[in-house]
Amino acid sequence: SAVISQKPSRDICQRGTSLTIQCQVDSQVTMMFWYRQQPGQSLTLIATANQGSEATYESGFVIDKFPISRPNLTFSTLTVSNMSPEDSSIYLCSVVGQGVSEQYFGPGTRLTVT
């Protein structure tokens, strides 16, 4: 499986500010995703990060709030914009491995908005 790292691992931010989360993979992968995990909840897909084109967002998530970049096959960023306390969550990136259907997750970024 791919080795996935995320930065930062955690942050405490003030409302109204923005935070950019980085996801780095140790090998080239075709598909990368961003998920949100609210406290005590399951994982919800935010968007598919497409290399060289705009991300594909799931219902309830918009580009203005969660802009995503994917400049190459090993790196992606997710920005949480104009944050409010409701954005306090763990944000996780994932990649599809060799098995096509198997997805692997990064360690997550724990965000607290005050």
Next chain:
Amino acid sequence: GQQLNQSPQSMFIQEGEDVSMNCTSSSIFNTWLWYKQDPGEGPVLLIALYKAGELTSNGRLTAQFGITRKDSFLNISASIPSDVGIYFCAGLRETSGSRLTFGEGTQLTVNP
């Protein structure tokens, strides 16, 4: 929203006991994945299932892909304290590409 019903929500067991959990859906899935998440970590893939009726083991873990393709089961035998964590099922539907749908999770506590 969530389309996978995972049960039980939580389990409290004694070390050495066997554990079973399951996921059901009204939709058909082509792939079932089972993950474990420890506190402060991302989910770790335990088992992947690709065919209806498939039974796959990974050490003390055994998972099955239901024959209706609408459910999956995970069993843990002879539990140990390090089995503590949250277990998630996740599924891929034919129309969803690689976009996973997750269950609500089962919180497992193992008492030594």
